[in-house]
Amino acid sequence: xxxxxxxxxxxxxxxxxxxxxxxxxxxxxxxxxxxxxxxxxxxxxxxxxxxxxxxxxxxxxxxxxxxxxxxxxxxxxxxxxxxxxxxxxxxxxxxxxxxxxxxxxxxxxxxxxxxxxxxxxxxxxxxxxxxxxxxxxxxxxxxxxxxxxxxxxxxxxxxxxxxxxxxxxxxxxxxxxxxxxxxxxxxxxxxxxxxxxxxxxxxxxxxxxxxxxxxxxxxxxxxxxxxxxxxxxxxxxxxxxxxxxxxxxxxxxxxx
Numbered sequence: 001x002x003x004x005x006x007x008x009x010x011x012x013x014x015x016x017x018x019x020x021x022x023x024x025x026x027x028x029x030x031x032x033x034x035x036x037x038x039x040x041x042x043x044x045x046x047x048x049x050x051x052x053x054x055x056x057x058x059x060x061x062x063x064x065x066x067x068x069x070x071x072x073x074x075x076x077x078x079x080x081x082x083x084x085x086x087x088x089x090x091x092x093x094x095x096x097x098x099x100x101x102x103x104x105x106x107x108x109x110x111x112x113x114x115x116x117x118x119x120x121x122x123x124x125x126x127x128x129x130x131x132x133x134x135x136x137x138x139x140x141x142x143x144x145x146x147x148x149x150x151x152x153x154x155x156x157x158x159x160x161x162x163x164x165x166x167x168x169x170x171x172x173x174x175x176x177x178x179x180x181x182x183x184x185x186x187x188x189x190x191x192x193x194x195x196x197x198x199x200x201x202x203x204x205x206x207x208x209x210x211x212x213x214x215x216x217x218x219x220x221x222x223x224x225x226x227x228x229x230x231x232x233x234x235x236x237x238x239x240x241x242x243x244x245x246x247x248x249x250x251x252x253x254x255x256x
Contacts, residue, residue: 008049011043016057028073029073031070102168107127118148127148127162129163130144143231145228147172149162159179172225183225195210216228
């Protein structure tokens with residue numbers, strides 16, 4: 001067994017990171033067990049340092065753990081939060097496909113924070129939809145979230161349940177437009193967080209930093225008609241917002 005070396009796990013992580021970035025271990029590669037990795041990186045027997053190195057690379061989104069299967073090189077997609085948010089979830093994943101599933105249920109009461117974002121009483125009721133977004137059918141879970149819509153907004157309409165009906169799978173903007181509601185803005189609140197043990201398990205990663213994104217759709221009257229909360233791994237999440245500048249009068253430069 002190697003004697004402990006200061007920063008040993010960081011040196012092991014650097015070696016593993018190089019094997020991934022150089023293409024020696026492409027996406028989908030199953031890593032050897034910890035004992036073999038310790039030997040491979042020049043620190044035989046240092047399985048605890050290997051464990052810490054693997055956890056670091058999982059927090060960085062380079063590796064993914066699959067229960068009962070082992071640790072694999074991740075495809076590390078970048079998840080973009082789009083400023084216009086007109087798609088079904090409002091996010092885009094680069095470098096791979098995106099498959100989402102949704103399950104809608106009616107709720108008699110709304111959580112207090114949801115009711116506050118929607119500007120309604122908690123007992124007003126609404127429709128809750130749970131989303132999971134994967135890289136491919138049955139593939140890696142990229143992110144997940146919950147959306148809420150007040151029942152007085154869509155109640156009695158064909159688009160009451162986002163997971164069914166004629167516009168199932170369409171974005172909030174399109175669904176609301178179909179019942180005469182015009183969305184004019186989306187309000188985003190982003191904050192850092194930590195994945196819970198259950199959330200990390202679902203995402204197939206170690207306990208790591210998360211991006212908690214709350215999005216609310218606003219209609220032409222300035223009222224909220226939908227709000228959602230999304231949990232995304234911070235290491236692979238980027239925010240992209242286009243901010244239009246005020247229209248300016250053209251200036252004329254004259255020369256003498």
